[in-house]
Structures are given as structure tokens and as C-alpha cells.
Amino acid sequence: MKKGLAEQWRTELKDLLRGASGGFLFGVPLLYTMEVWWIGSFVGPVRMLLALVLTFAIIFFLNQTAGFRRDSAVHTTDALIDSVEAIAIGIVCAGFILILLQEITLQTPLHEALGKLIYEGMPFSLGVALANQFLRGDEGRFDQQSDSSQSKQLSATLSDISATLIGATIIAFNIAPTDEIPMLAAAVSGLSLLSMMIASLLISYCIVFASGFTHYQQRQQQRGIFQRPLSETIASYLVSLIAATVMLLFFQKLEFSDPWQVWLNYSILLGLPATVGGAAGRLAI
Amino acid sequence: MSHSSQEKPSRSIAEWTTFGIASTILGAIAGLVIYAWTTEQDRPPVLTLERREQIREAQGQFYVPFVVKNTGGETVESVQVVAELRVNGQVEESGDQQIDFLSDGETEEGAFVFRRNPRRGELTVRVASYRLP
Numbered sequence: 001m002k003k004g005l006a007e008q009w010r011t012e013l014k015d016l017l018r019g020a021s022g023g024f025l026f027g028v029p030l031l032y033t034m035e036v037w038w039i040g041s042f043v044g045p046v047r048m049l050l051a052l053v054l055t056f057a058i059i060f061f062l063n064q065t066a067g068f069r070r071d072s073a074v075h076t077t078d079a080l081i082d083s084v085e086a087i088a089i090g091i092v093c094a095g096f097i098l099i100l101l102q103e104i105t106l107q108t109p110l111h112e113a114l115g116k117l118i119y120e121g122m123p124f125s126l127g128v129a130l131a132n133q134f135l136r137g138d139e140g141r142f143d144q145q146s147d148s149s150q151s152k153q154l155s156a157t158l159s160d161i162s163a164t165l166i167g168a169t170i171i172a173f174n175i176a177p178t179d180e181i182p183m184l185a186a187a188v189s190g191l192s193l194l195s196m197m198i199a200s201l202l203i204s205y206c207i208v209f210a211s212g213f214t215h216y217q218q219r220q221q222q223r224g225i226f227q228r229p230l231s232e233t234i235a236s237y238l239v240s241l242i243a244a245t246v247m248l249l250f251f252q253k254l255e256f257s258d259p260w261q262v263w264l265n266y267s268i269l270l271g272l273p274a275t276v277g278g279a280a281g282r283l284a285i
Numbered sequence: 286m287s288h289s290s291q292e293k294p295s296r297s298i299a300e301w302t303t304f305g306i307a308s309t310i311l312g313a314i315a316g317l318v319i320y321a322w323t324t325e326q327d328r329p330p331v332l333t334l335e336r337r338e339q340i341r342e343a344q345g346q347f348y349v350p351f352v353v354k355n356t357g358g359e360t361v362e363s364v365q366v367v368a369e370l371r372v373n374g375q376v377e378e379s380g381d382q383q384i385d386f387l388s389d390g391e392t393e394e395g396a397f398v399f400r401r402n403p404r405r406g407e408l409t410v411r412v413a414s415y416r417l418p
Contacts, residue, residue, distance in 0.1 A: 005298065012299035041388045042360035042418045045322035052315060081304050088307035091314060109390035111321045117314065
């Protein structure tokens, strides 16, 4: 079965996106933990290498069972190759968010940037290797119910909203009471906020639609109010932003007397992990 | 564990390409860590404090900006910077602040705020202490 070149690339891209989505699901909460940034900045190179080797060992182990590819690896060499890729995907994704959060800038010394990348990349890489395991694609199930009566549409929309809300709240609940959001907000600029919004939308889209996780074909077929990929992504981002704001209010990180810029900054910053949680929530239903 | 455990053909070009890119990334990271390792000397931390900018006055307060840099080889924790303003030999105002982390080559900026004009007295801003992590 020789596949066409375009087809090969499509499969490959989907595999990579699935891996990256798994990484985000698993790694984003730890990205908002300043202790991990700090350990990255003072840990020595020997420990960094050890951390890489340890991650590699764990991921190699995981890749023999779970992995992120549709045809999951069974041979040892496949698992080895996939492990290298999983770590690379993890490090690239973690690096992308660290740059967005301005934890790695041009001023960051090399040694510190490396430490942050490696330590934050670890949970991401684990997520990549677990991608198939914790959200496995279920393509056989999608043609069960495709009647689109008005009430069905409405209930599908409602269940999507509530799933997003629950997922977003769980993640936001974990991050909102900590000091990271005010800390990150102190360094943030207008451009980086805009990029955070775009990144949130992209990641959410990738997790739910592009990566081929559970139910995604069913999702693309449904024609509810909330079901078109683009409108669903935007609507769930808004829901996640609301969940983030409510959690910040709940933990008194936001007060009604605060200026609106603070509300905006905090909500967008917490909105990124909340969106990832919301996307996970929608996959779980 | 796969639901599609059919006979898998050899890796496609696309898969080899991503593997190539992935191993380059990983190799680069590992290489940089080793580079950091070999260039790492057992140098103790050296903390320098500079006052590059001018003292700024706004609404009756005087802002004294400072830049602290670690030019040594080790990362330090809890760097304490103190400022004292002496007028006629007596300490009139003082302030201190802590910087959480300062790794090698890193700089942090901050400012002290005084109510009196620091130009009319003798101002000292210095690093008082640090801790090793």
C-alpha cells in the first residue's frame, strides 16, 4: 500500500498535530508555574542532560504502548524514532509558549533559556507520548446519530458549552489562585496579548478539529449552532475567557475597582490554559 | 494497543523528514547544553550595580533607577539591594529590595524612591547580600 506523497504528508501533519495537542493538554498547566521557570534558571548542565535522558527513557517506554501516531509503533526502532520526535515536539511547543509569555526573550542567558526549555518541555513531551492513550480516536462511532432536529441541535450546543465551561473551569481553577498571572501580566505588551489570543484559538482548533482525536469526524459533520469548526472554536474561546475571568474574581485576583486593562490582561493570560481545558472538555463528551 | 495494527510499511518520506528535523532540534539542544557545560567554570557570582539613568523627579518624589548584573558564573538567589541617603553624615532615608533570581549574565532593573532630593546628600546604592540556591 503505497500512499501518495500528498497523502503521506497529510497523515504526517495530522500525527504531529495530534502529538502537539496532547502536549498542550498535559503541559500547559505546568507552564504557568514559576517554580519550574526558576528551576530551569539555576539548574546545572549535567542535570539538564540527565533530565533529557530520563524524559527520553520514559517516553520510549510510553511509545511502545501509546504514542501519538495513528499507526502506533510496535518495533523498537519505531519507538526510538518516535521518542526523538516526541521530545522535539514537546520542546518546540513549550518554547513557543515560553516565548509568548516572555519567559524566554533575547535577553535571557543561554543557560537559563535551555533550562526552562528542557524542564518545561518534559511535561509537554510526556503529553505527546500519551496523546493516543488519553484521547484515542474513535472513528467507528460517528455515524450513530446524524439527525438534526431543532431540539437535538440545541442540546448538542448546550452540552458543548457546558463541557467547555467545565474543562476551562478545572484548569483555570488550578492556575487562578497562584501568583503567575499577575507576574506574567506585569511583563506583557499589547502585541504579546494579541499573539496569545491567536495562539489560544489555534491550539483549541488543533486539539478539537485538526488532530483527529475522538469524535472529530462526527463533529465536522454536525450542523448545530456551535458545530462549525470556526464558530465553535471562537465561541468556546469566549466561554473559556468568561470561565477564566470568573475564576480570577473568585480568588480575588481581580477586583471590581481594578482598571479594565488589568481585567483584559489577566483574562487573556489565563484564557490560554482555560481554552486548552475547554477543548479537552469538549473531546471528553 | 492500536486499533489499526495492520502491517506497517517502511517509513514514508514525510516521516523521515520530520525525524530529520526532530533529531536536529534535539541534537542542537543537547549540543547547547554540552556547550554550556564545557564553558561553565567554577566562577563565583560577581554582582555589579550600576546607575545608568539620571535621577527622575515626579510629584515631589525622586526616583533612583539602578541595574544589577551578575557577571560571575553561578546563579544567585535573593539578591538584596540597599540604598541609603545620608545628609550631613546621618542616614535620612533608606530602602531595600530583593531580587528573586539572577543567573549568570542576567540583569535586573529597579528603582528606589526617595522623598528628599538625593542630589543634596550622599547616596549609596549597593548589593548587600545573596544566597546560593
